[in-house]
Amino acid sequence: MGQNSRANYRVNTTKEAKTIASRxxxxxxxxxxxxxxxxxxxxxxxxxxxxxxxxxxxxxGEIVIDARSSxxxxxxxxxxxxxxxxxxxxxxxxKKRVSDVNQRPKISSLRNTIGLGDSEELLLETPAESxxxxxxxxxxxxxxxxxxxxxxxxAYLNKMQRIFHQCHRxxxxxxxxxxxxxxxxxxxASRNEASKRIAVPFDFHRILIEEGFDFIDDIIWVKPEGAxxxxxxxxxxxxxxxxxxxxxxxxxxYVLVYRKKTSxxxxxxxxxxxxxxxxxxxxxxxxxxxxxxxxIHPAFxxxxxxxxxxxxxxxxxRYYSFINDVVLDPFGGIGTTSRVAHKNGRRFVHYEVNPDYxxxxxxxxxxxxxxxxxxxxxxxxxxxxxxxxxxx
Ligand SMILES: C[S@@+](CC[C@H](N)C(=O)[O-])C[C@H]1O[C@@H](n2cnc3c(N)ncnc32)[C@H](O)[C@@H]1O
Numbered sequence: 001m002g003q004n005s006r007a008n009y010r011v012n013t014t015k016e017a018k019t020i021a022s023r024x025x026x027x028x029x030x031x032x033x034x035x036x037x038x039x040x041x042x043x044x045x046x047x048x049x050x051x052x053x054x055x056x057x058x059x060x061g062e063i064v065i066d067a068r069s070s071x072x073x074x075x076x077x078x079x080x081x082x083x084x085x086x087x088x089x090x091x092x093x094x095k096k097r098v099s100d101v102n103q104r105p106k107i108s109s110l111r112n113t114i115g116l117g118d119s120e121e122l123l124l125e126t127p128a129e130s131x132x133x134x135x136x137x138x139x140x141x142x143x144x145x146x147x148x149x150x151x152x153x154x155a156y157l158n159k160m161q162r163i164f165h166q167c168h169r170x171x172x173x174x175x176x177x178x179x180x181x182x183x184x185x186x187x188x189a190s191r192n193e194a195s196k197r198i199a200v201p202f203d204f205h206r207i208l209i210e211e212g213f214d215f216i217d218d219i220i221w222v223k224p225e226g227a228x229x230x231x232x233x234x235x236x237x238x239x240x241x242x243x244x245x246x247x248x249x250x251x252x253x254y255v256l257v258y259r260k261k262t263s264x265x266x267x268x269x270x271x272x273x274x275x276x277x278x279x280x281x282x283x284x285x286x287x288x289x290x291x292x293x294x295x296i297h298p299a300f301x302x303x304x305x306x307x308x309x310x311x312x313x314x315x316x317x318r319y320y321s322f323i324n325d326v327v328l329d330p331f332g333g334i335g336t337t338s339r340v341a342h343k344n345g346r347r348f349v350h351y352e353v354n355p356d357y358x359x360x361x362x363x364x365x366x367x368x369x370x371x372x373x374x375x376x377x378x379x380x381x382x383x384x385x386x387x388x389x390x391x392x
Contacts, residue, residue, distance in 0.1 A: 009046070010070040014039040017048040021063040024072055025052070028080040033087060034060070038267045041067060047076070051265065052083060058263050060086040104272045106172055108132060108326045112347050112371070114338070115379030116358045119330035119351040120159070122379060123166035131170045131349060132325035135316045135337050137180040137308050138163075141200060153198060161207045163330055168211045170328065174262035174269060176320040177213060179204060180221070180308055182253040201254045213258035219292045221253045221312060255294070255316065273322065282322040289315060303360050304334045313340035321346055335361045339368050355381075 011017050017039040025031040037051030037059065048065040061078025065071070108130045115122045139149075141156045150156035167177055181201045188195040209215065240246050259266075273279045299309035313336050317327055323345040329337035330351045338348035338361075352358050358381055365373060365383075373383050 006041075006043075006067070009067040011048055011065055011067045016070075017050050017065055020048075020065050020070060020072065021050040021052070024063055024077075028083065030080070030083055030087070034083070037265045047073065052078065053265075054087055057265075057268070059265065104274055105174075105269050107274060108172070108347075110326045110347060110349060111375060111377050112338075112342070113349040113377040113379060114358065114361060114381065115349075115351045116353075116355060116381040117351065117379070118353050120163050120166060122351045123163065123170055123330060125379070126166075126170045126328075126349070128169050129172045130326065131167075131328040132172055132175050133317065133321040133327045133346075134167045134171060134177040134330070135180075135313065135320075135327060136178075136329045136331045137306065137333070138204075138331050140306065141184055141198060142186065157203055157207065160204070161211065164207055164211050167328070167330060168213065168260060171260045173260060174264050174266070175260055176216065177208070177258050177260070178316045178320060179208070179256045179258075180253060180312065181256065182250070201256060204256065208256070208258045212261050214261055215256075216259050217257040217292060219255035219257065219289075219294055221255050222293055222295045223251050223253075223298045224295050255312070257320070269322075278323050282318075284318055288319070299336075301334060304357060307333055307336055310336060310340050313337050314344065317341055317344050317346060332361075333357055335364065339364075342369060351379075 006012070011020065018036050021036060021039075022031060025034055033055060035053050035055065037053050039048050039050040041048055046067045048067055050063045050065065051059055052061045052063060054060050061083050063078070064073040064076035066073055106129060110127070110130045138160055141150055141153055150159065164177070171177060181204055183197050183199050183201065186196040186198065205215065270279055294312070294315065296309055296311045296315075299307050301307045317337075317340055321327060324347065326347045326349060327337060327341040328349040328351075332338060332350035332352040334357050335350055335352075338350040341348040350361070352361075362381075362383055369376075376383070
């Protein structure tokens with residue numbers, strides 16, 4: 001899809017889409033009590049979707065326009081009756097509510113932070129609505145001996161839910177949480193038993209919805225040279241040929257994107273950002289990922305068994321945050337999210353329970369941290385003076 005499929009569009013710009021929608025609202029005699037959100041083109045169905053907002057900015061419906069015929073698609077659009085009913089439910093819609101109009105996204109005052117400990121506890125001490133993006137890869141359920149803390153899957157999920165609950169509290173309104181997660185394979189204990197696949201991402205979906213996030217996207221991270229070969233799959237092609245014994249080698253992981261529930265449209269964060277130059281500088285450059293399939297080589301580290309690649313972190317950070325935003329990783333590992341956030345002009349909050357990984361970051365910091373380590377907030381751990389002298 002894209003430019004070629006748009007060649008025969010009669011409606012090509014947001015302005016044209018708004019003009020058509022405003023004609024309809026005039027017919028409905030609602031043009032004085034409504035306004036438009038940002039129209040978006042839906043390439044798949046060749047539709048323009050023009051959000052209709054009440055005067056206080058709340059979304060009350062949308063007008064859908066066929067981009068090729070320029071006709072309003074009646075059965076997909078919010079009806080006049082629905083718009084009127086929704087407006088009437090909002091008493092005083094004719095008067096602008098000053099608090100709504102003047103409301104702006106908050107600018108967090110958090111400094112770069114490195115904390116040692118269980119993030120469930122560290123997050124309790126983190127101020128509400130002080131984080132602009134959460135990007136994380138949670139520990140695997142029992143996949144490796146070092147994660148054997150969670151012997152029961154339910155206990156593991158409960159722990160994750162408590163941590164996501166805190167993530168929701170510390171995240172600003174309408175901001176994103178992006179979770180890298182994939183199904184796990186529990187290997188069979190003996191030849192007489194079956195191995196088991198656990199669909200962790202689908203349980204995470206339920207948890208995130210329960211905690212008050214809206215689902216936004218499922219990005220599929222494809223590892224070009226494979227990833228699942230080591231699990232035993234892919235070495236059993238003979239068995240694969242028996243119907244029902246077929247088992248594909250997993251070469252993907254999910255990157256699930258959710259947004260903290262809000263009545264505000266996504267462009268509110270752009271329109272109301274207090275610093276227009278930051279918005280401009282944060283624009284995503286050419287060559288960005290245009291589909292939800294991201295081909296990125298996996299990363300390996302001698303220091304940590306499950307790091308994610310810088311490229312993955314960089315995409316997420318650039319696509320879902322502004323420069324100077326605060327990016328939290330509650331399962332920080334050896335600091336990929338924080339290092340990449342810093343390189344991209346964002347602030348970071350790194351929480352990690354394993355002291356060895358925190359010690360590693362302390363040593364590694366002089367390779368990438370450009371500021372004064374004294375300006376980092378250290379929680380449950382201190383930066384030794386000897387490390388400080390290593391800074392350039
Ligand atoms: C999959 S790894 C993340 C690796 C990281 N993305 C990186 O690139 O270094 C998950 C990490 O979460 C940590 N962890 C597990 N439970 C935790 C908890 N309750 N609080 C904080 N960290 C935790 C583990 O020690 C592990 O380092």
